[in-house]
Amino acid sequence: MEDNILSKIKEEHRELQIMLLKVERCKDPQKKLEYYDEMKKVLIPHMEGEEQTLYAKIRSEIKDKEAIEMADDADYEHQEIKEMLAMLDETDIGKAEWNDLFKDLKESLQIHVDEEEELLFNEAKEDFSKDELEKFVYEFEEAKSHASYH
Numbered sequence: 001m002e003d004n005i006l007s008k009i010k011e012e013h014r015e016l017q018i019m020l021l022k023v024e025r026c027k028d029p030q031k032k033l034e035y036y037d038e039m040k041k042v043l044i045p046h047m048e049g050e051e052q053t054l055y056a057k058i059r060s061e062i063k064d065k066e067a068i069e070m071a072d073d074a075d076y077e078h079q080e081i082k083e084m085l086a087m088l089d090e091t092d093i094g095k096a097e098w099n100d101l102f103k104d105l106k107e108s109l110q111i112h113v114d115e116e117e118e119l120l121f122n123e124a125k126e127d128f129s130k131d132e133l134e135k136f137v138y139e140f141e142e143a144k145s146h147a148s149y150h
Helices: 003-027 029-061 065-089 094-127 130-143
Strands: none
Touching: 003 029, 003 094, 029 065, 029 094, 029 130, 065 094, 065 130
């Protein structure tokens, strides 16, 4: 697999999908909480990395209105996901309500990932050179390292 921002994001999407299934299928509340925390430690920096690199680059370097709209939509979806995480954090993990909220989160993430990989990635492939996409992976990793996970 080539080492560029798109392949890195896609790789992390697959990792997150596995983590989501692990949380969803776990029956033990304490273990489920551990899996959920592990998932957030990957998800939150991942989202912040995308926002600070791929979405920001699309906004600043691509003058296509539709591409900018896609980046704005992806940012908005991230905000919704962060709000869902906050609701999950405030809900007792042993309650059915938590599982319902988590199911909603998982569905929202899947829709987001599908749109991002189909639409935003195609836009990035059209508008950035191979070298730029390779360079962006380092900026993505740097942004993730400074993410505000708590």
